[in-house]
Amino acid sequence: MLTITVLYDNVAHDARLQTDWGFACLVEGLEQPLLFDTGGKGDILLRNMRALGLDPRAVRTVVLSHAHGDHTGGLAAFLAENPAVTVYLPQSFPAGIKDTVRQAGATLAEVTEAQEITAGAHTTGELGSQIREQALALETPRGLVVITGCAHPGIVEMVRQAQAEVGGNVYMALGGFHLRDANAGQINTVIADLQALGVRRIAPSHCTGDAARRAFAVAFGADYLESGVGQVFIIGAEE
Ligand SMILES: [Zn+2]
Ligand SMILES: [Zn+2]
Structure with a gap:
């Protein structure tokens, strides 16, 4: 069983938590807990974790x-709290962020190609030509769960790449899909492409945009899951 908790999001959900522009989520149920992105401000990230009883x-x-x-701003504060981590980041990252990792005493792992990070958790490798970005692909009993930060290389491309690298059906995609400036036609094309890839459930938030989220909700019906800060997705063997 895998638990994914949204720790940082500009989309509100749990009133106990602070809403702020950015994204972060915690994956539990792997060998060790994994933090995907850190939001924009470390104090908000750490406060939201504590409010949920997460260490x-x-x-x-x-x-x-x-x-x-809005994805890396919380890193330094997080590492000050817990430097006993390995930080997987795209090799194209600016030197300053790599220095932050090294100076905190954490282990730096620079990613270029797809690889398994820990048992059942894969990176797609660096994708995109302008803003380089990696997605996380988790193996679950229901199929792959793909998590994206902003999906600047394109959510369809990132899901397709995750499936090509890891294999199997795509059970769910969540995170920021970067469709805020997309028009209705572009949004519908993305939805059709994701459905053609067999994506079963969808939980977009962060930079997806309200119009796109509404369109996803209509297209996916009961398989559209509301996301937002504090939302918890539990993925087990059964429905
Ligand atoms: Zn973002
Ligand atoms: Zn971004």
Whole structure:
């Protein structure tokens, strides 16, 4: 069983938590807890974790999707709290963020190609031509769960790549899909492409945009899951 908790999001959900522009989520049920992205501000990230009773010191792996501040801004504060982690980031990251990892005493792992990070958790490798970004692909009893930060290389491309690298059906995609500036036609094409890839459930938030989230909700019906800060997705063997 895998539990994914959204720790940082500009989409509100749990009133006990602070809402702020950015994204981060915690994956539990792997060998060790894994933090995907860190949001924009470390104090908000750590406060939201504590409000949910989650211990930052339990995390052993950090995966950073891409270098934008709303995904990496919380890193230094997190590492000050818990430097006993390996940080997987795209090799194209600016030197300053790599220095932050080294100076905190954490282990730096620079990603270029797809690889298994820890048992059942894979990175797609660096994708995209302008803003380089990696997605996380988790093997679950229901199929692959793909998590994206902003999906700047394109959510369809990132899901397709995750499936090509790891194999199997795509059970769920969640995170930021970067469709805020997309028009209705572009949004519908993305939805059709994801459905053609066999994506069963969808939980977009962060930079997906309200119009796109509404369109996903209509297209996926009961398989559209509301996301937002504090939302918890539990993926087990049964429905
Ligand atoms: Zn973002
Ligand atoms: Zn971004």
